[in-house]
Each structure stands twice: as C-alpha cells, then as structure tokens.
Amino acid sequence: MTDTDTSLLDKAAEKAVRATPAPLAFRVRGLSDRAIAWLFITPTIVLLLAINIFPLIWAVHLSFTNFRANRPNAAIDGVGLSNYQRVLNDPDIWQAMQTTAHFVFWTILLQMLIGFTLAHLIDRKFRGHAFWTTVILIPMMLSPAVVGNFWRFLYQPQIGLFNYIYSFFTGVDPSSFEMLGSVALSPWAIIIVDTWMWTPYVMLICLAGLRSIPDYIYEAAEVDRASAWRQFWSITVPMALPFIMLAVLFRAIENFKMFDMVVLLTGGGPGSTTEVASITLKREAFESWRTGRASAFAIILFVAVFGLANIYVKALNRVKQR
Amino acid sequence: MENTTPHKKRPFFLRRGPMENVATALIAIGFLMLFQPFALVLYTYSLVTLLAGTVMFIIVSKFPE
Numbered sequence: 480m481t482d483t484d485t486s487l488l489d490k491a492a493e494k495a496v497r498a499t500p501a502p503l504a505f506r507v508r509g510l511s512d513r514a515i516a517w518l519f520i521t522p523t524i525v526l527l528l529a530i531n532i533f534p535l536i537w538a539v540h541l542s543f544t545n546f547r548a549n550r551p552n553a554a555i556d557g558v559g560l561s562n563y564q565r566v567l568n569d570p571d572i573w574q575a576m577q578t579t580a581h582f583v584f585w586t587i588l589l590q591m592l593i594g595f596t597l598a599h600l601i602d603r604k605f606r607g608h609a610f611w612t613t614v615i616l617i618p619m620m621l622s623p624a625v626v627g628n629f630w631r632f633l634y635q636p637q638i639g640l641f642n643y644i645y646s647f648f649t650g651v652d653p654s655s656f657e658m659l660g661s662v663a664l665s666p667w668a669i670i671i672v673d674t675w676m677w678t679p680y681v682m683l684i685c686l687a688g689l690r691s692i693p694d695y696i697y698e699a700a701e702v703d704r705a706s707a708w709r710q711f712w713s714i715t716v717p718m719a720l721p722f723i724m725l726a727v728l729f730r731a732i733e734n735f736k737m738f739d740m741v742v743l744l745t746g747g748g749p750g751s752t753t754e755v756a757s758i759t760l761k762r763e764a765f766e767s768w769r770t771g772r773a774s775a776f777a778i779i780l781f782v783a784v785f786g787l788a789n790i791y792v793k794a795l796n797r798v799k800q801r
Numbered sequence: 802m803e804n805t806t807p808h809k810k811r812p813f814f815l816r817r818g819p820m821e822n823v824a825t826a827l828i829a830i831g832f833l834m835l836f837q838p839f840a841l842v843l844y845t846y847s848l849v850t851l852l853a854g855t856v857m858f859i860i861v862s863k864f865p866e
Binding site: 563567568570573576577579580779782783785786787789790793 | 821825828829831832835836837838841844845846847848851852854855858859
C-alpha cells in the first residue's frame with residue numbers, strides 16, 4: 480500500500496468518526512468484545528426465536544387444546560393427550576404414514592442410485608463435462624409449481640409425451656393407461672417426478688464427495704494392481720460415504736414433508752392413494768379446521784424427523800472418525 | 802512412579818457409548834413402528850417409543866465417554 484493510499488484511508492476513517500453521533504460513539508467505545516459480539520448476533524437470535532422457536536412452542540401448546548383456527552374467539556379448553564390419542568388411533572392417518580414411507584423409500588433409493596452413477600460419470604471429466612453438468616442441474620433449478628404443471632402435461636394420456644415414449648418402447652397403446660388417474664400408477668408418477676427433479680441435487684453432493692478423494696490414493700491402488708471394481712468398493716464408496724449419507728439425510732427430511740408436487744400432480748388422489756402425511760395434515764388443519772389435532776400430528780412428524788436426524792448425525796460422526 | 806490403582810469403571814447406565822446405542826435402537830424401533838403397515842397397535846405406541854429414545858439420546862449424549 481502506498482503512502483497516498485494510507486493517508487486517504489486515514490482521512491476516510493476520520494470522516495467516519497466525525498459523522499458518528501456523539502452519544503453512539505460514546506456508547507460503542509465502552510463496549511467489550513463480548514458485548515459487541517452479542518450486539519451482532521442478537522438480531523439473528525431474535526429472528527430465529529420469533530420465526531422458528533415460538534411457532535414450535537405454540538404448536539406444542541395448541542396440540543393439547545381444542546383450538547380451531549376458524550373460530551378464533553371461541554373459548555380454548557385443554558384436552559390433555561386426547562389429540563395425540565386420536566391421531567395415533569386413526570387408520571386414515573396411519574395409511575397416510577405408510578404412503579409417505581413408500582414415497583420416501585423409493586425416491587431416496589432411486590435418487591441415490593442415479594445420482595451417484597451420474598456423479599461418477601461426471602467425475603471422469605470427459606470432453607464437455609461442464610456443459611452436461613449444467614444440463615443435468617436444470618430440473619433442480621425449476622420451481623416445483625412449474626415442474627408439477629409441466630409433468631401433468633407430459634402424463635396426459637392423449638397428448639402427453641410420457642405415454643408416447645413408453646408406448647414407443649413397449650408397444651402398448653398410449654391412451655390405454657393413465658399415470659395420474661390410476662391407483663397403481665399414480666404413486667409411481669410422483670416418484671418419477673421427484674426423482675427427475677432432485678437427482679441432480681444428490682449428484683452434486685456425491686460429486687463433491689468424489690472430488691474430495693485425493694488422486695494419490697488411486698495411484699497407490701494402481702501400483703498395488705487393484706482392479707477398478709476393487710478401487711470402487713475399497714476407496715470410492717468408503718471415502719464418499721459421509722457425503723452420500725448427508726444427501727440421504729437432506730432428501731429424507733425434505734421428502735417426509737413432500738407436499739407441493741403431490742398437490743399439483745394428483746391432489747392426493749385417486750381416492751387417497753397418494754395422500755401423504757403433509758396433505759392429511761393440511762386437510763385436518765384447513766379443511767376440517769381441527770387445529771389442535773393437526774398440531775398434534777405435526778408434532779408427531781417433527782419428533783420422527785428429529786429422532787431420525789439424531790441417529791443420522793451420530794452415524795455420520797462415526798463414518799467421519801473412521 | 803506408575804499409578805497402579807485400578808480405574809473404576811462407570812456403571813453401564815452412566816456410560817455414553819452403550820446408552821447412546823440403546824437410545825438409537827429405541828428411535829429406530831419407534832420410527833419403524835410409525836411407518837410400518839402391519840399393526841395399528843404398533844403405530845399407536847410409536848410416538849412414546851420415539852419420544853423416549855429421542856429424550857434419552859439428548860440426555861446420554863452429554864455423558865462422558
């Protein structure tokens with residue numbers, strides 16, 4: 480830095496000091512480092528408490544009451560554990576939980592398999608790999624509303640491209656099946672869309688894991704005449720495992736809350752075939768207006784995801800320590 | 802001089818490792834109970850199991866190794 484620059488900076492600093500109101504300058508000068516640190520993080524903490532923690536505590540409170548959001552002026556009575564008992568004895572909610580588990584299992588399995596395979600291919604750095612990475616990432620960047628409407632057209636039995644491509648390969652008449660209207664096919668229609676949209680995300684995390692493996696490990700394995708298969712199972716998979724697990728955790732948490740895609744594609748139908756937990760929750764809260772019971776249901780889902788995250792973080796730490 | 806006094810081992814329920822495993826098992830069982838398609842009674846008791854496991858995990862993860 481030259482002398483001219485230093486003098487310019489000094490002048491700017493002097494100007495700032497002069498512009499600071501005297502009472503504020505006096506107050507700031509008397510603060511310790513710790514106090515200044517608190518001053519900076521307090522707005523974030525206050526915002527976090529107001530947006531995250533308070534609604535959570537409020538939902539816990541509501542889950543023990545008979546509160547209905549459409550009757551805000553009615554007296555609120557405590558009902559003890561009755562909301563929880565009803566939710567945990569309701570066969571329809573139980574069915575919704577099973578549907579959710581089905582979605583989570585298949586979407587994660589498919590996304591992991593395809594995502595990791597794509598990451599492995601992209602990691603080979605072939606000609607034009609940067610372009611293909613961008614192309615693969617496009618579905619992830621789209622809005623779920625756009626993706627939902629776009630796939631509804633693709634699934635149309637008369638004009639939809641999906642049915643035509645399927646019929647091209649199998650010879651089945653395109654208008655003979657309806658992906659969104661069939662009880663057997665509609666869950667798979669949603670699984671396909673979610674996999675199409677979120678596989679790039681999994682690919683990106685797996686790619687980060689693969690890129691973090693140093694080349695010298697593979698070189699050492701080459702020297703030891705390890706086969707490509709052996710290198711994959713003994714080096715690539717164990718070293719990328721924390722990243723794969725992280726991707727599974729993120730996708731599992733997201734898919735337990737899956738709502739937008741199901742609403743846009745099937746609305747929970749036909750019948751209640753694709754009614755996942757979040758849709759049942761929304762119906763309880765905003766169609767039946769049983770806010771207390773819906774809160775109890777939300778808390779049950781929260782406990783399930785929180786418990787799962789605990790196990791996962793523990794497993795992740797173990798893998799990292801290895 | 803080397804200390805030859807035998808190191809007193811903490812009881813099982815005060816050690817972090819084994820208790821964390823118990824809590825993890827409880828969470829996993831509760832989670833499976835919540836999403837299984839076989840018996841409604843298992844679904845009914847899933848929250849209690851999950852909650853017990855989660856609270857236990859939070860407490861025992863503060864124990865020394």
